[in-house]
Amino acid sequence: MGKSLIIYFSHTGENYFDDGLKQLEKGNTEIFAEHIAKAVDGELFKVEAVKEYPNGYYACCDVAKEELHQNLRPELKKQLADISAYDTIFVGYPIWWGTMPMAMFTQLEKLNFQGKKVAPFATHEGSGFGHSLTDVQKCCSGAKILDGLQIRGCKVEKSENKIAEWAKGCVKK
Numbered sequence: 001m002g003k004s005l006i007i008y009f010s011h012t013g014e015n016y017f018d019d020g021l022k023q024l025e026k027g028n029t030e031i032f033a034e035h036i037a038k039a040v041d042g043e044l045f046k047v048e049a050v051k052e053y054p055n056g057y058y059a060c061c062d063v064a065k066e067e068l069h070q071n072l073r074p075e076l077k078k079q080l081a082d083i084s085a086y087d088t089i090f091v092g093y094p095i096w097w098g099t100m101p102m103a104m105f106t107q108l109e110k111l112n113f114q115g116k117k118v119a120p121f122a123t124h125e126g127s128g129f130g131h132s133l134t135d136v137q138k139c140c141s142g143a144k145i146l147d148g149l150q151i152r153g154c155k156v157e158k159s160e161n162k163i164a165e166w167a168k169g170c171v172k173k
């Protein structure tokens with residue numbers, strides 16, 4: 001079995017959680033990523049922007065919207081340069097305004113996905129994948145994009161078995 005890498009973004013702070021605002025100590029997508037890592041013995045890489053996003057949900061929404069409208073590529077704290085050691089790359093994010101946070105674009109566009117398998121996963125509050133899969137496809141040009149898994153944020157913690165089953169299936173494809 002080849003090696004797996006999980007590249008993900010997740011925002012700790014105030015967020016919508018089961019129809020109310022809640023302060024999250026660990027982001028939903030991060031929990032998802034950790035379930036994958038455990039299931040397939042994968043390595044985790046967290047994408048983090050230099051400029052931190054506001055803690056407050058509405059303030060964060062405003063910043064994210066502006067970044068999307070300006071098609072920004074926020075600078076990252078650290079950046080992966082080489083994924084040649086991995087066969088399966090799990091790419092995960094919260095849906096922000098219908099797609100991935102722009103910081104994911106910054107990272108994914110820097111990598112060579114030729115011949116790789118990419119398994120997208122997302123958390124959200126109702127949008128499913130939104131239009132993010134089209135963006136993943138564009139950013140990961142040359143990869144075989146596998147069927148992804150999206151889960152509503154508040155359901156992630158209790159979905160470990162579902163996530164493990166999906167992740168193991170991706171590695172075998």
Ligand SMILES: Cc1cc2nc3c(=O)[nH]c(=O)nc-3n(C[C@H](O)[C@H](O)[C@H](O)COP(=O)(O)O)c2cc1C
Pocket residue numbers: 009010011012015016017024026027028029030057060061062064065093094095096097098099123124125126127128130152153154
């Ligand atoms: C800036 C921002 C924009 C969001 N936009 C959407 C959206 O367009 N559709 C949706 O279903 N949920 C949206 N959400 C909800 C998040 O996708 C959801 O809460 C997700 O599970 C958060 O994951 P995280 O805790 O890993 O950051 C948004 C949340 C934020 C903070």
